[in-house]
Amino acid sequence: MTLLRLSPLALSRSRFALSPLAETLGTLIELGKPQPDPSFAAWHARHHPVFTAAIATDPFARGLVRLLSSTKWLPEHVVLPPLDGMRTTLGPELARVAAFSDQRVRAQLEQSVAHSWQRHDLSWLAGTGWAVRTAELLRAVWVGHVEPDWPRRRAVLERDVTYRAGLLAAYGWPGALRQMSRRSTWVGADAIRFSNQSFPDRVVGDEGMLFVPVSVSSGTWLCEGPSGQYAQVYPARGFATLSAVRPPRALARLLGPGRAAVLHELAVPATTSELAAQLSQSVGTIGGHLAVLREADLVAGTRVGRRVVYRRTELGELLVGERAD
Structure with a gap:
């Protein structure tokens, strides 16, 4: 323990705190798995072929991805605490990744191999500048597979x-x-x-x-x-929301598509502005939907500081057909 x-x-x-580096590393690990978590199956099917093709001619990238996706010991140069709280950005994080020496990178990768559930060797660890090449790989994953969906x-x-x-x-x-x-x-x-x-x-x-x-x-x-x-x-x-599952058609016919989308999205409690950003609607439109759902006792709001966080009521959970967490 x-x-x-x-x-x-x-x-x-x-x-x-938030960490675009951690988000990118998690994405790389999921893309490196031949059998993804079922929650990410649809997302994996869209992104995995492009990712695999991008690293096909780079032995260093292929070896690193395979190792990171199959070990209980992630090397220290890719798991750094964010330094700017909720405002952390990727650029400074990648600069810290790139600053590690080859000696420290190799020592940590040897630990990753020792704690992997698959057999590995480090024959792909050729040349020099491994930390810089790791940062370049992470930046490519960010640009191709994270940044478009970052909002x-x-x-x-x-x-x-x-x-x-x-x-x-x-x-x-x-x-x-x-x-x-x-x-x-x-x-x-x-x-x-x-x-x-x-x-x-x-x-x-x-x-x-x-x-x-x-x-x-x-x-x-x-x-x-x-x-x-x-x-x-x-x-x-709500990490599985990358799959962007739509509410059932029957629910949309009953409540209307806008209110059904809000109720479906409240599988994870959220504020009005968060729902607006998630559903690409105005705050006023979301507020109107929430007012109707509140009157029907399908959602309830709880004040947290200056925010009001909405959640589904027990009746809302039953209507959607999901059990409350």
């Missing part, structure tokens, strides 16, 4: 942060972390169990822990930086 230990000061300073993905991530911020205000960090990961749970008053594997415990620095949602992964991983900087990456609620 691996624990992350937090002092009272570190606990008080822990917060949420929708970011909306999913921000909705998850809003939801967990509400839990944090009401129940503290144990409530906010509940169901964040199958392997992570709060232990006592000052520690998070991160993994069932036996690694040395980590001590989180006084700047606190970062919690980073990603929209294209069903797994979780730990990012470690200098001086006790740690971030836990976890799958956001």
Whole structure:
């Protein structure tokens, strides 16, 4: 069992953050899997052939993708804690990736091989500048497979942060972390169990822990930086929305397509502005739909700070045909 230990000061300073690097790494890992998570099957079918063709002539890229997609030890140069909170951008993150020495990259990749469930060798690790080549590969994945859908993905991530911020205000960090990961749970008053594997415990620095949602992964991983900087990456609620499943036709005929779309989208609680961005509608239009759904007792709103977060009621869940989480 691996624990992350937090002092009272570190606990008080822990917060949420976004990381385009983590989102891109999660995307690369999913694209490297021959059999994707069922939640991403449709998305994988669209993107996997293009991705496979792009790396077909590059042994370094093929070897790295295969290794990252089949190991429990992600190398440190691709799992760095974000430095700018919710405003983190990809450029500075990739610059940090590219700054690692070949010696450190090789040492970490050897650890990845040792913790893989497949057989690997590092014969593809030829030449020099491996960290720079890794950053170039990640940038290509971002441009080809993440950036076009980033506004929708970011909306999913921000909705998850809003939801967990509400839990944090009401129940503290144990409530906010509940169901964040199958392997992570709060232990006592000052520690998070991160993994069932036996690694040395980590001590989180006084700047606190970062919690980073990603929209294209069903797994979780730990990012470690200098001086006790740690971030836990976890799958956001509603991460499977990349498949863009439409509401059932019967529901659309009953409520109208606009209100049906709002009710269907509230599988993950959201604010009016988040729904507007997700559905490409005006805030006024979404507000009108929500008013009707509230009157019908299909949705309810809860104030979280200055925001009102809407969720489906039990009746709304029954109408959609889904069980409340």
